[in-house]
Amino acid sequence: MVGNPASTAAAGEASAAEGSDWDYAPAPESRDIVTIRPENGLFIDGEFVPPATGDSFATLNPASEEKLADVAAGGAADVDRAVTAARHAFDQTWGQLPGRERAKYLYRIARAIQERAREFAVLESLDNGKPVKESRDVDVPLAAAHFFYHAGWADKLGYAGFGPQPRPLGVAGQVIPWNFPLLMAAWKLAPALATGNTCVLKPAETTPLTALLLAEVIQEAGLPPGTVNVITGDGRTGADIVGHPGINKIAFTGSTEVGKQIQRAIAGTGKKLTLELGGKAANVVFDDAAIDQAVEGIVNGIFFNQGHVCCAGSRLLLAEPIADTVLDRLKQRLSTLRLGDPLDKNTDIGAINSRQQLDKIEGLVAAGEAEGAQRWSPPCQLPAKGYWFPPTVFSGVSQSHRIAREEIFGPVLSVLTFRTPEEAVAKANNTPYGLSAGVWTEKGSRILWMAGRLRAGVVWANTYNRFDPASPFGGYQESGFGREGGRAGLAAYLGA
Ligand code: NDP
Numbered sequence: 001m002v003g004n005p006a007s008t009a010a011a012g013e014a015s016a017a018e019g020s021d022w023d024y025a026p027a028p029e030s031r032d033i034v035t036i037r038p039e040n041g042l043f044i045d046g047e048f049v050p051p052a053t054g055d056s057f058a059t060l061n062p063a064s065e066e067k068l069a070d071v072a073a074g075g076a077a078d079v080d081r082a083v084t085a086a087r088h089a090f091d092q093t094w095g096q097l098p099g100r101e102r103a104k105y106l107y108r109i110a111r112a113i114q115e116r117a118r119e120f121a122v123l124e125s126l127d128n129g130k131p132v133k134e135s136r137d138v139d140v141p142l143a144a145a146h147f148f149y150h151a152g153w154a155d156k157l158g159y160a161g162f163g164p165q166p167r168p169l170g171v172a173g174q175v176i177p178w179n180f181p182l183l184m185a186a187w188k189l190a191p192a193l194a195t196g197n198t199c200v201l202k203p204a205e206t207t208p209l210t211a212l213l214l215a216e217v218i219q220e221a222g223l224p225p226g227t228v229n230v231i232t233g234d235g236r237t238g239a240d241i242v243g244h245p246g247i248n249k250i251a252f253t254g255s256t257e258v259g260k261q262i263q264r265a266i267a268g269t270g271k272k273l274t275l276e277l278g279g280k281a282a283n284v285v286f287d288d289a290a291i292d293q294a295v296e297g298i299v300n301g302i303f304f305n306q307g308h309v310c311c312a313g314s315r316l317l318l319a320e321p322i323a324d325t326v327l328d329r330l331k332q333r334l335s336t337l338r339l340g341d342p343l344d345k346n347t348d349i350g351a352i353n354s355r356q357q358l359d360k361i362e363g364l365v366a367a368g369e370a371e372g373a374q375r376w377s378p379p380c381q382l383p384a385k386g387y388w389f390p391p392t393v394f395s396g397v398s399q400s401h402r403i404a405r406e407e408i409f410g411p412v413l414s415v416l417t418f419r420t421p422e423e424a425v426a427k428a429n430n431t432p433y434g435l436s437a438g439v440w441t442e443k444g445s446r447i448l449w450m451a452g453r454l455r456a457g458v459v460w461a462n463t464y465n466r467f468d469p470a471s472p473f474g475g476y477q478e479s480g481f482g483r484e485g486g487r488a489g490l491a492a493y494l495g496a
Contacts, residue, residue, distance in 0.1 A: 286443075349390075
């Protein structure tokens, strides 16, 4: 593993092992493209306004612990103003527009995201800690793609199989997490707007900045005031949105625990609900798989975005005959990854998003060691400041271990083995979650056999972590319910 940007002893070992003595030069993306306001208000009724509470909180760069900005802490009165503005827009402006008019605005937002892609990518990496090559190549293009895709649906809803004139639900309250801040905002806003709803969105406390930049884009795109409102704040602000009587639908992505609280809070209110919660996905590698390809898929499955991914392939199930070979190659591959400055274009592993999340990862890793699993990480020097955790592999994991059962949400892989396809299915399904799974084999028949038996909303075959706005995403059991993306995702914002 190579520390980045400063070369380290570990870097020397890695390059010596490869028989070469060169190293990557630093390739930092400039942060000059981003202008961060020191103080940020709430976006209500088309304007940036101070919060009624007068309170604010700081958002940090997790790679350096440097304060990036102060952000308004919205309270119940602010949520009420936002819901009133959204209701007015639903009744008087946005909700009255024909689909072809709504589509124009969505296309405008999509194009503005593309035009300002570098700015969004740098800001996302600063606020979240993810490598800029991921925010640049995954988060931002997919966010634009979601607006483009849903713009295409806006004037065709009558042909989507929901009846000739499907109706929007009204005001949608949308609460999103910190792992893909801009992308999750796009996943929530694009289908809601395409179907004619208006929105009150709350980004996560640790990553509010790209949602505020998106609000600026929405303002410039000229959407009627109140169509989209962005209320920054913590969990209490989220609870205020969930509990507001003027909201017709709640869409939530985050932890299973908060998802359950939300479900309890709105029981009996008639509000519609979609929940996209945690996961503990199995990535299953059979003995006929293309091993180098599978190793890339394993790395992408769990180390992409520091493992802060609800559908991460956090449990690796290896067929016994190939287990040692795959583990050896995986360790070699992990030794070449570069951890460090998220703004460096060569960085593979960025910072952990918050002190709180780092504590959670460290706690579960300590539990893995205490329960007897074998821990391995490549030689790696972590930066002195900021929140960091090295890529970590646990072998000798049994199904009862906490690291095999609980969502770690970090760069930590638990490796188990199996002897038969039936055993692979039984182990993969032995989880309270059911969001995603991966299968690696050269036999199409085996892929179909597995896909029919795995209790997971998404099953990837010979690939992992592929996303497309046309493809529905969502889970079973404690991973939540409802789908986002595709035709199924539209249904979540339409009534009879
Ligand atoms: P949370 O579920 O607490 O946060 C998700 C969003 O909900 C945030 O905007 C949060 O605000 C808000 N929120 C918190 N409490 C409430 C509430 N009572 N009512 C309404 N909204 C609320 O996740 P955490 O950020 O605390 O992460 C904890 C764990 O959850 C992680 O370790 C991981 O395992 C899992 N997780 C799963 C995600 C997924 O994509 N499935 C995403 C994020 C986390 P605030 O940011 O201020 O807390």
